[in-house]
Amino acid sequence: MTEATMLAANAANEEYGGTLFRRGKNIIAVASGKGGVGKTFFSVTLSQALAKSGKKVLLFDGDLGLANVDVQLGLMPKRDLNDVIRGRLGLDKVIQRYEDGGFDIIAGRSGQASLSALPSQRLALLRDQLLEVAEKYDVVIVDLGAGVDRTVRMLSASATRTLLITTDEPTSLTDAYAFIKLGSAAGMSKYVSIVVNQASSASEGEKTYKTLLKACENFLRLHPPMAGMVRHDPRVKETIRHQTPLLTRSPNTEAAEDVEKIARAVLKDIADAQKQMTAAGAR
Numbered sequence: 001m002t003e004a005t006m007l008a009a010n011a012a013n014e015e016y017g018g019t020l021f022r023r024g025k026n027i028i029a030v031a032s033g034k035g036g037v038g039k040t041f042f043s044v045t046l047s048q049a050l051a052k053s054g055k056k057v058l059l060f061d062g063d064l065g066l067a068n069v070d071v072q073l074g075l076m077p078k079r080d081l082n083d084v085i086r087g088r089l090g091l092d093k094v095i096q097r098y099e100d101g102g103f104d105i106i107a108g109r110s111g112q113a114s115l116s117a118l119p120s121q122r123l124a125l126l127r128d129q130l131l132e133v134a135e136k137y138d139v140v141i142v143d144l145g146a147g148v149d150r151t152v153r154m155l156s157a158s159a160t161r162t163l164l165i166t167t168d169e170p171t172s173l174t175d176a177y178a179f180i181k182l183g184s185a186a187g188m189s190k191y192v193s194i195v196v197n198q199a200s201s202a203s204e205g206e207k208t209y210k211t212l213l214k215a216c217e218n219f220l221r222l223h224p225p226m227a228g229m230v231r232h233d234p235r236v237k238e239t240i241r242h243q244t245p246l247l248t249r250s251p252n253t254e255a256a257e258d259v260e261k262i263a264r265a266v267l268k269d270i271a272d273a274q275k276q277m278t279a280a281g282a283r
């Protein structure tokens with residue numbers, strides 16, 4: 001099956017439970033059209049917020065080839081996704097504990113171009129292993145690469161929900177719109193919610209969301225919900241520079257408060273999705 005027919009079949013298949021792309025019950029993907037909008041910062045902070053609320057959390061660095069998570073946290077992983085993709089280790093064997101954040105991590109491999117150009121079958125195998133590992137956690141956060149390439153589509157399609165990050169910059173908004181448009185062709189759109197990052201205030205964040213929503217409604221007939229917004233906060237840059245997570249270094253800042261609010265919404269979303277899946281399975 002070619003990729004295009006697989007995507008089309010999956011879109012058609014959505015109504016019947018989407019069996020071609022298996023969807024996890026507790027996987028949250030973090031995506032963006034444009035790079036550098038804050039996906040990795042948000043993924044790390046969301047993971048920490050969820051862990052702080054008592055959940056067992058895994059952060060998977062899905063930015064294959066440009067691993068971000070370990071760099072942002074100053075980790076030196078002994079094992080990473082490269083070992084899995086080469087067939088040397090199972091995915092469960094490359095999980096490492098990140099004590100400072102209170103969650104587990106699967107690290108990528110920076111600068112390993114071959115990881116970003118995996119053949120579809122290898123990618124599907126990785127996805128299947130991820131779905132299996134996810135069963136041991138309450139929540140799995142997947143930090144994706146920017147854009148909407150095959151890896152992003154496959155990992156996003158296996159998520160319960162994709163949080164699409166945008167800022168108020170026109171290029172970021174245009175690329176978020178493109179992500180939704182291309183994603184809708186792959187049957188992903190109904191699982192996408194928007195997070196506005198680096199907002200100058202809550203009301204500005206809302207305004208940015210409305211701009212994107214209007215374009216989606218007018219041109220795509222889609223209504224992606226807003227998952228929340230994270231205010232611009234100078235402490236974010238500072239924590240990244242110190243390779244320490246935000247909720248450890250500056251827990252009482254606006255950005256921390258905003259991400260914790262989104263974490264609560266994410267837990268509710270997962271609980272709702274699980275209820276729906278159980279009900280659909282019982283029918």
Ligand SMILES: Nc1ncnc2c1ncn2[C@@H]1O[C@H](COP(=O)(O)OP(=O)(O)OP(=O)(O)O)[C@@H](O)[C@H]1O
Binds near residue numbers: 039197233
């Ligand atoms: N809420 C925020 N307040 C202030 N600065 C922020 C905020 N979110 C992100 N940033 C800044 O944006 C930079 C990029 O963030 P990050 O590396 O998480 O983006 P990314 O989307 O993962 O990038 P890439 O696409 O390259 O993986 C950070 O180094 C930080 O300085």
Ligand SMILES: [Mg+2]
Binds near residue numbers: 039040041
């Ligand atoms: Mg990143």
